Amino acid sequence: MSDQAHFDRLSERFGRNIYDTPKGRIRLHFLQQDLQALLEQDSELLILDAGGGQGQFARHCASLGHRVVLCDLSEQMLDAADQLNREQGLEDRIELVRDSIENFCHHDTRQYQLILCHAVLEWVQESEPLLQALTQRLGNAGRLSLMYYNRHSIVLRNALRGNFRKALSDQFGGDGGGLTPTHAREPQQIDSQLQALGMSIEAQLGVRCFYDYLPPKVRQTYAFEDILELEQRFRDQLPYRQMARYIHLIAAKTQQ
Template sequence: MEPKGPASPRTAVVWAVLRAELDRTNRPLTVLDVGGGTGGFAVPLASAGHRVTVIDASPDALAALTRRAAEAGVADRVRAVQGDGDALADLVPSDSADLVLCHSLLEVVDDPVTVVKALAATLRPGGVASVLVANRVAAVLARAVNGHLDVATALLADPEGRAGGRDTLRRRFDLESAGDLLAAGGLVVEQTHGVRVVADLLPGAVLEGQTEALLAFELAASELSPYREVATQLHLFARRPAA
């Protein structure tokens, strides 16, 4: 039931949380991956015996997903659906998923509140959501230390955590705002972690030959404050109440 294979320092924290839930349930799950793209999470989950539906707006990404699933021998357990996260309520039945993945999506949708409510509605009672969002604090610090102080100042002051009109994201979050968003959608946050605490800050020359050390550091720092709060992304693991 558990995805196997080498862990990447960029995704190891999320996989560690997911594996714990998969071990706890110990049965094939119905998984919904909203904005799942080419299947970085979907295909390993399908390879572990779970059935995964991936919703994504990009036909090219879904085509790559289909090829990837076929190459992994799990085409029968992966379903690709083209659509936007904002239209989730029209694409997936209520109470149909045990696990929902929503990674790097709430930053770009039109209405994150509506999307989170739809995510919660697709979960069966007791089901869980894995939510990954861009961290506003990390974005400010990254621009400041790279000398873009004007952009960092604009991002710091913007209510949505945007870095000007050319920003590719509509919003960024901190732990409080992300937690409040999930709670407003009817989910109960059980765990919070920082993803890529230092992985995006270290130059390649420093990292050479230190993948295992970086992996160990990321896992150790991910749930510790204040390191969690300055990671590039924030991971929130939330459950729909059983009753």
């Protein structure tokens, strides 16, 4: 199944299971917090949302006065984005492009002050070609906001659940038919690849350091705000950020 067909089929489930849940709210909350200083500056930014799906974060950026190019391969994802953009009166600030990220970056000539690539890296076979394509579209001192599925968390979660064979197998990808990513990433490898591309990592934070490990009874006992406070307290500290379900890093392109 092609990537486009896969996400076309999952478009409705994606919105329901990713963003309309506490884990999705945690993810969106921290992405907005981490990028607040960049997005609330006075100047208008040109932003590329690479693999932005239904445009939840693109609309957040557009609502703050920025211009966003949302590139995604799924037609159904972009149809949903277009409808939601219009409902919120943001269609003039968000340009929708249906293409693969690498192909778009190869043909587009614009330089972006900020590129968003959230929960995309884990769906491609090789991470380096995608990172290279993205960094080529960054202007000098431009920022890359990269969030990816953390391999360490998959090992730990399987061990805690007693899935020892899977934890030892080094095979952590989903079967390609659902929302479980196919290629969890090792943080040190991603850091090395970015540095080799002339990127300087400015911030590195965990997204859901604890939530995915909590038993259902604990999730139901505590208020969402209490869980959020716990996540906030430890997400920038080692070893907790290395256990997070996702790693969010912000990297700057070195002046050339």
